[in-house]
Amino acid sequence: MNLRGRNKVTPEFNMSSMTDIVFLLLIFFMIASTLVSAEAIDLLLPKSSSKTTQTKNVSVSVNKDLQYFVDLKQVPKNQLEAVVIEKVRGSDSPTITIRSDQDVDLKHVVFIMDIANRNKIKSTLAVKSN
Numbered sequence: 001m002n003l004r005g006r007n008k009v010t011p012e013f014n015m016s017s018m019t020d021i022v023f024l025l026l027i028f029f030m031i032a033s034t035l036v037s038a039e040a041i042d043l044l045l046p047k048s049s050s051k052t053t054q055t056k057n058v059s060v061s062v063n064k065d066l067q068y069f070v071d072l073k074q075v076p077k078n079q080l081e082a083v084v085i086e087k088v089r090g091s092d093s094p095t096i097t098i099r100s101d102q103d104v105d106l107k108h109v110v111f112i113m114d115i116a117n118r119n120k121i122k123s124t125l126a127v128k129s130n
Helices: 016-035 077-088 106-118
Strands: 058-062 068-070 073-075 095-100 122-125
Touching: 058 077, 058 106, 068 077, 073 077, 077 095, 077 106, 095 106, 106 122
Parallel strands: 058 095, 095 122
Antiparallel strands: 058 068, 068 073
8 A cells, every 4th residue: 555645845946936036136226227327527526524415406516627517517607607596496495516526626616605605595515425
């Protein structure tokens, strides 16, 4: 008389479902990392040990050739204030993030800060954390 059961459990482990999950995660992170892009203007930011906040409405940048950019669009220095005011119009608490190359003289950063101060716009200075 044979009393053994018909269903035998095999001690083998099937890895196909695990590899499917790993490949799906790999594809997800590859797509997500390409969607995250920093500002496209090549600047060497000054270093600081403190963190900058991520809330911003407008980004104003100055590169080492003293070219001014508002949200990646180059703007002449004499039109900078009008463009910034237009960009923050309608915002409850307007904020600009000042991004400056580390080799730019401080007077150019102060020029942007003065525009923000005259128009009652909060300003933050972007720095590279250590």
